Amino acid sequence: MTVRRQIEQLLAAALAAAQADDRLPAIDTDDLGVERSRVKEADFSSTLPMRLARAVGAAPRDIAATIVDSIAPSPMLAEVSVAGPGFINFLLADAWLAERIAEILESGTAFGRSDAGAGRRVQVEFVSVNPTGPLTVGHGRGAVLGDVLARVLDATGHAVQREYYVNDSGNQVRLLGASMYSHYAAEFDVEVAFPAGGYLGDYVVDWARAIAAEEGRRFLELAEDDAVDEFTRLGIELALGAIREHLGELDIEFANWFHESELHAAGAVTGAIDRLRDRGHVAEREGAVWFVHGDEGDDSENVLVKRTGEPTYLTTDIAYHRNKFEEREFELVIDILGADHHGHAPRMHAAMDALGIPRERLTYLICQMVHVVVEGIPVKQSKRAGDFELFSQLVADVGPDATRYHMLARAADSQMEFDVDLARSQTEENPVHKIRYAHARIASILRKAADQKIDTAEADLSLLTEAPELDLIRTMLDYPELLDSAGRTLEPHHLPHFALNLAGQFNSYYHVHRVISEDKERTRARLQLVSAVKQVLANILGLMGITAPERMVREAEAEAETGA
RNA sequence: GCGCUCGUAGCUCAGCGGAUAGAGCACUGGUCUUCGGAACCAGGGGUCGGGGGUUCGAAUCCCUCCGGGCGCGCCA
Numbered sequence: 001m002t003v004r005r006q007i008e009q010l011l012a013a014a015l016a017a018a019q020a021d022d023r024l025p026a027i028d029t030d031d032l033g034v035e036r037s038r039v040k041e042a043d044f045s046s047t048l049p050m051r052l053a054r055a056v057g058a059a060p061r062d063i064a065a066t067i068v069d070s071i072a073p074s075p076m077l078a079e080v081s082v083a084g085p086g087f088i089n090f091l092l093a094d095a096w097l098a099e100r101i102a103e104i105l106e107s108g109t110a111f112g113r114s115d116a117g118a119g120r121r122v123q124v125e126f127v128s129v130n131p132t133g134p135l136t137v138g139h140g141r142g143a144v145l146g147d148v149l150a151r152v153l154d155a156t157g158h159a160v161q162r163e164y165y166v167n168d169s170g171n172q173v174r175l176l177g178a179s180m181y182s183h184y185a186a187e188f189d190v191e192v193a194f195p196a197g198g199y200l201g202d203y204v205v206d207w208a209r210a211i212a213a214e215e216g217r218r219f220l221e222l223a224e225d226d227a228v229d230e231f232t233r234l235g236i237e238l239a240l241g242a243i244r245e246h247l248g249e250l251d252i253e254f255a256n257w258f259h260e261s262e263l264h265a266a267g268a269v270t271g272a273i274d275r276l277r278d279r280g281h282v283a284e285r286e287g288a289v290w291f292v293h294g295d296e297g298d299d300s301e302n303v304l305v306k307r308t309g310e311p312t313y314l315t316t317d318i319a320y321h322r323n324k325f326e327e328r329e330f331e332l333v334i335d336i337l338g339a340d341h342h343g344h345a346p347r348m349h350a351a352m353d354a355l356g357i358p359r360e361r362l363t364y365l366i367c368q369m370v371h372v373v374v375e376g377i378p379v380k381q382s383k384r385a386g387d388f389e390l391f392s393q394l395v396a397d398v399g400p401d402a403t404r405y406h407m408l409a410r411a412a413d414s415q416m417e418f419d420v421d422l423a424r425s426q427t428e429e430n431p432v433h434k435i436r437y438a439h440a441r442i443a444s445i446l447r448k449a450a451d452q453k454i455d456t457a458e459a460d461l462s463l464l465t466e467a468p469e470l471d472l473i474r475t476m477l478d479y480p481e482l483l484d485s486a487g488r489t490l491e492p493h494h495l496p497h498f499a500l501n502l503a504g505q506f507n508s509y510y511h512v513h514r515v516i517s518e519d520k521e522r523t524r525a526r527l528q529l530v531s532a533v534k535q536v537l538a539n540i541l542g543l544m545g546i547t548a549p550e551r552m553v554r555e556a557e558a559e560a561e562t563g564a
Numbered sequence: 565g566c567g568c569u570c571g572u573a574g575c576u577c578a579g580c581g582g583a584u585a586g587a588g589c590a591c592u593g594g595u596c597u598u599c600g601g602a603a604c605c606a607g608g609g610g611u612c613g614g615g616g617g618u619u620c621g622a623a624u625c626c627c628u629c630c631g632g633g634c635g636c637g638c639c640a
Binding site for chain 2: 037054060087170171173197290338339342373426427429501507512514
């Protein structure tokens, strides 16, 4: 149980006691307003008295005093007081704090994890980039966000599935096929018109050439339509291969790759239209079939089936989501979308209503754009022009750890700048480096202790009395709370900030206080403290998918070693 | 024009109803040579885009204006 929960229980009991003997009127409150305190005199504060003031008809400070009188003594609390306009302040006891180290070490990798999600089936669908080319850095942001979100949900007790939706039908992939076919034919001096709006990236030429080299001119024997079919199939394969490979460099893997073509094959798309028609949400006019719903004013009608008889993207996506909820019975689905597709979310929510599926079960997280900055100059990204910044380039340049950290450190709904020079940096101006280095530093201290045959199994934790030591423990105890909140709000961007803060606190502590000293007893206690910090750093880095090294080797040293 | 979103320190960003608004970097001044100096300590720096409203209390909620981004296809 988190510390906050424990304090809430003490407070709830005190309120009930005060109400039982009529010192306070019986008023129901669902929120006790207990939060980490912003003032240094307290660890936790409750705003309950101020919340109650109006209903009770008394001054907040008086209510606070009444409640404080009823709070049962607890070994965890050093002091409970009334402060400011009517806060109840809770100060944790030093001895109690010190003892938490044992709990953290005992929990180990499980420290912070919870079963708050109660095994609920959740799907996180992310990336889902059209298989028409490699990932851009913008896609990469969604990839990291989705992956870490899945990790967070798993750590908070959900049954999580990661899924990639492959749009392997329709115009876009066919356009890729046609673009490749044109380049392919050119290899044999046969001119095939490049399609309007075709794909311009260099990779299209590369792929076409590779096929020409491997397969020869046999596709030229086919009718153009059939040849484009073949190239579409090959293009999808190549694109997915590249995407899979580049995600793999960040250890991002999907449990399921769901192909749009499966929906068509199973008749799920026409099934979805029938379903909407049954529920009175379909109209036919102008040769097209329309989805009619009450939302969005002017946008309350959308085409389901084009005049050509083909379903639109919206229609297959409705079928797809029906499959998620009705066939596969996910309780909650989280879709991560790029900002350029955010307009899709309200339509899908309208579709959920129309299908009779509660719209709260479908959450869209919108990922805003990423501006890559190199030497202070923004790198222009334009997929159309073919000179876009590739995600794989970025990862190759700054490494998976820095990529993950910096992508994660900003709230999804803010645009972000990715400073390549900072991310590349191997000094402590780079936050990722600082955190990983703190972990390695502790590992180094523990190695030294082991060399000196210091037994760390038993320690008198009450010897941890220095303010920075107790503050480190306080920070570590915030970790379960942080994780829980990240799981509820779906906002993993707090993780990197927490890790940076803990690493910074440790750095300050270790510079002032020697862990290994002549004082054997204190040494053992501090080694346990420092082990706990290492554990928490490892846990949070693991959650972000960032490596936690036992030692760090400078690039210069690494070169010297391999050179020698 | 309509919709979504962002506007907080010189820069990049947290905070999103509570008590003197925070971090990293940058800047200034110190400490100094390590249990890994790939530092640490201290300090300066903010009309929380402007205005109005709700509230005991607003960076946080509502309205409005200004500015940036993204959408508004029988594309996906």
